[in-house]
Amino acid sequence: xxxxxxxxxxxxxxxxxxxxxxxxxxxxxxxxxxxxxxxxxxxxxxxxxxxxxxxxxxxxxxxxxxxxxxxxxxxxxxxxxxxxxxxxxxxxxxxxxxxxxxxxxxxxxxxxxxxxxxxxxxxxxxxxxxxxxxxxxxxxxxxxxxxxxxxxxxxxxxxxxxxxxxxxxxxxxxxxxxxxxxxxxxxxxxxxxxxxxxxxxxxxxxxxxxxxxxxxxxxxxxxxxxxxxxxxxxxxxxxxxxxxxxxxxxxxxxxxxxxxxxxxxxxxxxxxxxxxxxxxxxxxxxxxxxxxxxxxxxxxxxxxxxxxxxxxxxxxxxxxxxxxxxxxxxxxxxxxxxxxxxxxxxxxxxxxxxxxxxxxxxxxxxxxxxxxxxxxxxxxxxxxxxxxxxxxxxxxxxxxxxxxxxxxxxxxxxxxxxxxxxxxxxxxxxxxxxxxxxxxxxxxxxxxxxxxxxxxxxxxxxxxxxxxxxxxxxxxxxxxxxxxxxxxxxxxxxxxxxxxxxxxxxxxxxxxxxxxxxxxxxxxxxxxxxxxxxxxxxxxxxxxxxxxxxxxxxxxxxxxxxxxxxxxxxxxxxxxxxxxxxxxxxxxxxxxxxxxxxxxxxxxxxxxxxxxxxxxxx
Numbered sequence: 001x002x003x004x005x006x007x008x009x010x011x012x013x014x015x016x017x018x019x020x021x022x023x024x025x026x027x028x029x030x031x032x033x034x035x036x037x038x039x040x041x042x043x044x045x046x047x048x049x050x051x052x053x054x055x056x057x058x059x060x061x062x063x064x065x066x067x068x069x070x071x072x073x074x075x076x077x078x079x080x081x082x083x084x085x086x087x088x089x090x091x092x093x094x095x096x097x098x099x100x101x102x103x104x105x106x107x108x109x110x111x112x113x114x115x116x117x118x119x120x121x122x123x124x125x126x127x128x129x130x131x132x133x134x135x136x137x138x139x140x141x142x143x144x145x146x147x148x149x150x151x152x153x154x155x156x157x158x159x160x161x162x163x164x165x166x167x168x169x170x171x172x173x174x175x176x177x178x179x180x181x182x183x184x185x186x187x188x189x190x191x192x193x194x195x196x197x198x199x200x201x202x203x204x205x206x207x208x209x210x211x212x213x214x215x216x217x218x219x220x221x222x223x224x225x226x227x228x229x230x231x232x233x234x235x236x237x238x239x240x241x242x243x244x245x246x247x248x249x250x251x252x253x254x255x256x257x258x259x260x261x262x263x264x265x266x267x268x269x270x271x272x273x274x275x276x277x278x279x280x281x282x283x284x285x286x287x288x289x290x291x292x293x294x295x296x297x298x299x300x301x302x303x304x305x306x307x308x309x310x311x312x313x314x315x316x317x318x319x320x321x322x323x324x325x326x327x328x329x330x331x332x333x334x335x336x337x338x339x340x341x342x343x344x345x346x347x348x349x350x351x352x353x354x355x356x357x358x359x360x361x362x363x364x365x366x367x368x369x370x371x372x373x374x375x376x377x378x379x380x381x382x383x384x385x386x387x388x389x390x391x392x393x394x395x396x397x398x399x400x401x402x403x404x405x406x407x408x409x410x411x412x413x414x415x416x417x418x419x420x421x422x423x424x425x426x427x428x429x430x431x432x433x434x435x436x437x438x439x440x441x442x443x444x445x446x447x448x449x450x451x452x453x454x455x456x457x458x459x460x461x462x463x464x465x466x467x468x469x470x471x472x473x474x475x476x477x478x479x480x481x482x483x484x485x486x487x488x489x490x491x492x493x494x495x496x497x498x499x500x501x502x503x504x505x506x507x508x509x510x511x512x513x514x515x516x517x518x519x520x521x522x523x524x525x526x527x528x529x530x531x532x533x534x535x536x537x538x539x540x541x542x543x544x545x546x547x548x549x550x551x552x553x554x555x556x557x558x559x560x561x562x563x564x565x566x567x568x569x570x571x572x573x574x575x576x577x578x579x580x581x582x583x584x585x586x587x588x589x590x591x592x593x594x595x596x597x598x599x600x601x602x603x604x605x606x607x608x609x610x611x612x613x614x615x616x617x618x
């Protein structure tokens with residue numbers, strides 16, 4: 001049955017994928033394609049490695065193909081074997097020359113007849129897709145922790161496979177870990193802890209490689225609703241249960257918008273704070289940063305975002321990373337719709353206005369070709385296309401389409417789109433063809449393909465961008481207009497019912513250059529240096545660096561030593577690195593904090609402090 005599923009998937013994705021191989025993958029998936037995988041791995045914390053095998057089935061697309069090519073990065077390949085009903089044996093293989101960012105191609109000679117192929121290997125401690133934490137780097141401080149981050153092309157650092165989003169496969173796994181730790185994966189998880197440390201998993205739906213995920217740690221389990229359970233260290237469990245209590249409602253609202261959730265349960269894994277992203281949409285088990293646990297559910301739009309990926313990204317996937325906006329733009333639009341349904345229009349509009357502000361600021365320093373939704377110039381590292389352009393410009397493009405035809409018509413189109421391309425990987429050009437047939441032509445001139453292509457292929461933002469506005473922000477702007485920023489005047493501002501979004505707008509609306517007296521007054525009245533909300537603290541600390549407000553520097557040091565989310569920490573380091581006055585402070589903090597950061601965060605921050613990076617290499 002699984003073999004048949006793989007063949008059906010193969011036929012679908014062969015039709016819908018790019019005709020040429022993914023430039024960020026060595027895989028010859030246009031000739032031979034993996035259709036199913038079985039992982040058998042043991043977790044070794046002492047050596048910081050996964051060791052075992054990946055057994056896969058494949059389908060030959062191009063007749064007379066003699067080899068299958070897989071992606072690897074820093075993997076130690078021991079041997080390659082095959083097994084069929086008729087016979088078994090070893091296969092010839094080679095690792096080709098290493099290439100920057102991509103790793104090494106693993107070329108395997110195919111057996112004479114179709115057979116299951118097994119690659120026996122182990123990972124290296126420097127695997128870019130894994131982070132190994134010692135006990136002190138966790139919340140509980142008692143046990144080590146491991147988690148993966150495979151997007152964009154980091155799965156190849158812990159699995160030999162065809163690491164391209166155009167290839168989708170179901171998988172199953174047997175994972176052996178220390179008996180006192182729990183293993184979870186982006187698959188069907190078990191509520192009970194194993195007594196012997198062995199866990200079995202099954203992902204029956206075909207998924208791309210970047211969605212294969214694993215975590216191992218002292219994880220507790222808590223069911224919080226019909227379809228949602230939490231996995232986390234005990235320190236976060238109850239707080240997360242409160243913070244994410246609306247997830248079930250989000251699922252219902254999402255299904256009402258765009259059809260049934262097709263993945264079974266939707267669980268959440270709260271990771272240690274070194275996790276480099278806000279969240280990762282690993283199917284059935286979204287990985288979540290603890291930095292969104294604010295105590296008031298004001299940051300749970302991130303849950304809406306990861307949930308929305310269950311349709312846009314996980315169900316319908318970009319076939320290559322040039323088309324990332326097909327994942328993130330659709331998801332950001334869908335996130336906004338879920339947020340509006342659960343929290344109201346004001347909350348959605350405030351978040352949209354903040355996102356647009358950030359998008360414009362980021363694009364101001366961005367090369368023109370990176371401002372297009374489709375990155376047509378060759379990108380050496382697909383991590384470089386992850387910007388607010390794919391997320392927010394993509395989202396505003398879809399809102400623009402909605403304004404042209406009306407919400408009801410656009411929702412009908414999106415329902416058809418998700419159904420038509422379900423469990424497939426597609427390109428922007430395929431989307432445009434479908435859009436032309438099912439929305440543009442039926443719109444009777446309301447949408448012009450030329451305008452659509454301007455949104456997608458041109459830099460900048462079109463003049464008819466739908467600009468989000470909200471009464472709540474206008475009230476704040478009116479209060480700040482002409483206001484002298486002293487203790488007496490600031491105390492008169494009514495902030496009792498302000499949400500996180502209003503606080504963020506308030507801070508960002510203040511003048512860039514403030515005196516020490518003004519910073520002191522802001523801090524005394526609003527206690528910003530004591531803020532526990534990670535998003536508010538982030539903006540305040542940026543202001544503190546820019547205005548040399550040293551009473552906040554103790555908080556800055558603690559913040560950077562205890563959080564690894566790149567959105568929050570990288571701008572702080574960038575600001576210090578650009579300041580002659582604060583460069584040494586940035587180096588000092590980073591030197592102390594670096595070992596606790598994920599590899600992806602180090603890749604971003606290391607270049608900011610060249611002298612420190614040289615010391616690390618030595």
